[in-house]
Amino acid sequence: MKIIVAGKGGAGKTTVSGTVARVLSQAGETVIAVDADVNPMLGISLGIGMEETERLAGAREALQAGEVEHQPDAEGIVTTFGTMAPDGVQLVVGSRMDGMDSGCLCCGVTPDRLLRELDGEGRVVIGDLEAGIGIVTRMDTGNIDLVLVVTNATSKSIEVARRAAASASSRGADVLVVANRIGADDDLEAIREALGEHDIVEVPEDDAIRHADEEGLAPLDGPRDTPGMVALLGLGERLAARAAA
Numbered sequence: 001m002k003i004i005v006a007g008k009g010g011a012g013k014t015t016v017s018g019t020v021a022r023v024l025s026q027a028g029e030t031v032i033a034v035d036a037d038v039n040p041m042l043g044i045s046l047g048i049g050m051e052e053t054e055r056l057a058g059a060r061e062a063l064q065a066g067e068v069e070h071q072p073d074a075e076g077i078v079t080t081f082g083t084m085a086p087d088g089v090q091l092v093v094g095s096r097m098d099g100m101d102s103g104c105l106c107c108g109v110t111p112d113r114l115l116r117e118l119d120g121e122g123r124v125v126i127g128d129l130e131a132g133i134g135i136v137t138r139m140d141t142g143n144i145d146l147v148l149v150v151t152n153a154t155s156k157s158i159e160v161a162r163r164a165a166a167s168a169s170s171r172g173a174d175v176l177v178v179a180n181r182i183g184a185d186d187d188l189e190a191i192r193e194a195l196g197e198h199d200i201v202e203v204p205e206d207d208a209i210r211h212a213d214e215e216g217l218a219p220l221d222g223p224r225d226t227p228g229m230v231a232l233l234g235l236g237e238r239l240a241a242r243a244a245a
């Protein structure tokens, strides 16, 4: 199963990606998490910490130093430049290398290409996208099983989500909306009004999630019984059931 996570800047894409990736892995799935953001932060939400997240972002610099071999395919990129995150999630950063051999896949690879070429058969590949709808509109959705569109209740966030969902579903992709940081009843109403044709999962505003981020920790390594975490765990379990089906 292949999942991409899209939405406006700050909507909660990385929080959702990192948390559900670990829940899927705990449920017995083999999970590859692709950080497709030019400013990679998925490592933080997965729980490998800031230092290792930074190291991973520069992992392909070892090519420049001649310390590792160039990789001709997507699987090689994951095994050579990725790292193992908690619960056995394999994390890889999908950004392009500047100034390297442009004919080589591992140097020239874009996040969209890496996501396209990683096989989702028999495992879960989850891509935490950069903000906005750029990658969603460029991606070959035929190759994607599910687009998680994360939105907050602000009008701009909802508009980006609406465009992402429209682009993905007009090309046949399945869309699940994550209404994140919901505080008041009319928050969900506003999201339902624009995105009501899709399934919507509600994730409440949760201080524990915000605090984890402030500390550079994965939300899953904090309390799991808070409203936002209960909702994210439920989302992860729902995806696990779908992956196993």
Ligand SMILES: Nc1ncnc2c1ncn2[C@@H]1O[C@H](COP(=O)(O)OP(=O)(O)OP(=O)(O)O)[C@@H](O)[C@H]1O
Residues within 6 Å of the ligand: 007, 008, 009, 010, 011, 012, 013, 014, 015, 016, 037, 130, 131, 180, 181, 182, 203, 204, 205, 206, 207, 209, 210, 211, 212, 213, 214, 228
């Ligand atoms: N349900 C929630 N309750 C409280 N805070 C949340 C919740 N979800 C996310 N946050 C906080 O919102 C902020 C943005 O979250 P996150 O980094 O996941 O967003 P993003 O969409 O990946 O952002 P970017 O576009 O910068 O990549 C973080 O501080 C995170 O802790």
Ligand SMILES: [Mg+2]
Residues within 6 Å of the ligand: 013, 014, 015, 037, 041, 128
């Ligand atoms: Mg992010």
